[in-house]
Amino acid sequence: WPSSCTTDPGGSERFDERERVQVLFNEDIRLGCQLSLTRSQLASFCAAGSLHPFLRYPDSLRLGIWGNSDPSNYLDWVPNNPNQQQLADSPGNPSTSQAWDPRGNCSNVVNSLNFEILTADEGSLRNPQQKIIGARVVYGQSMWMAQEFDDSKPNLYTITATVSFLKIANGGAVEVMPPVPSVLPVLPNDIFYPFTGAASSCRPGRWQAMSIFLVSAGMAMLIQKCLV
Known part of the structure; x- marks a missing residue:
């Protein structure tokens, strides 16, 4: 992954959006970068309560359940359940709970973005088709501590983004018998x-x-x- 990503002291992050990685079906992936922040920069970053661009995604993001999902058919994409309007478990900015401690630590820092995708085989036993049956986004949080008290010495903090696929176990063949006439x-x-x-x-x-x-x-x- 990129060795470093930068942030301004005021909390205005910069990230090169050209650094994109293709995610292939059924292949887990983990990306990340390191933020270099001094004690005062960490305090500003924490007070801003802003999610790093590396951990952002549009609320309108949808995943095609088939390899040839029809863009005009919303049922071919997840989430399509009225009870799940977006991939994240909860709406809004997850970084609003960040809190700065004058002793030199920032609690509840959102440091990871995790896509969890459920798949299953569907159709004929001789020619099963792989299908995405569900997906969600889970944010990870941690506490960032300023190990260096000297404000001229930066500290390194890691943020990550992951995509993981979980295949639902096959329920086996179901023998279908018509009722006896x-x-x-x-x-x-x-x-x-x-x-x-x-x-x-x-x-x-x-x-x-x-x-x-x-x-x-x-x-x-x-x-x-x-x-x-």
Whole structure:
């Protein structure tokens, strides 16, 4: 990574944006640089509460879930969940919690930007397609201490940016079996009308009950014959 990156005493950071590194799919990467700050510069940097450009990214950043994700289809990009409007866990500037201690240390310094990307295989077992199923940005924080009390001697502080891929374990093949078809024919609800049911205006007699019994017995014999 770059050996050093600079910052003005007033907290206005400078970073060469031409130093870009291509991130390939499923390849973890770690980049960083070192800030050289005197005690007074560290105090100014801490009081400014500004995130270093090396650790910034646009809130509108999206990751394509497929290698050929359609730019016009928001569902092909993450995050696309209404509950996750941006990659960072929390909106706003994470450096606002920085606090300077006159003894010579700055607490809650955001010193790392970490992209965590979840992937999984999807589709046919013979030709699975790798897919990004989720992503988030996590900021790391630490305490920076001015080891040198002499303000003419600078201290070195490291900031990093990482990209890590985590593959979700394959759940294995799922055997899909269609339901067993029924041997019974589909009959209308009023098949025995007018012998039974509320639609009949008279109470069925003995011969009607016998007819129902014979029909039911015949169907049972037919089913048994089919199953033998």
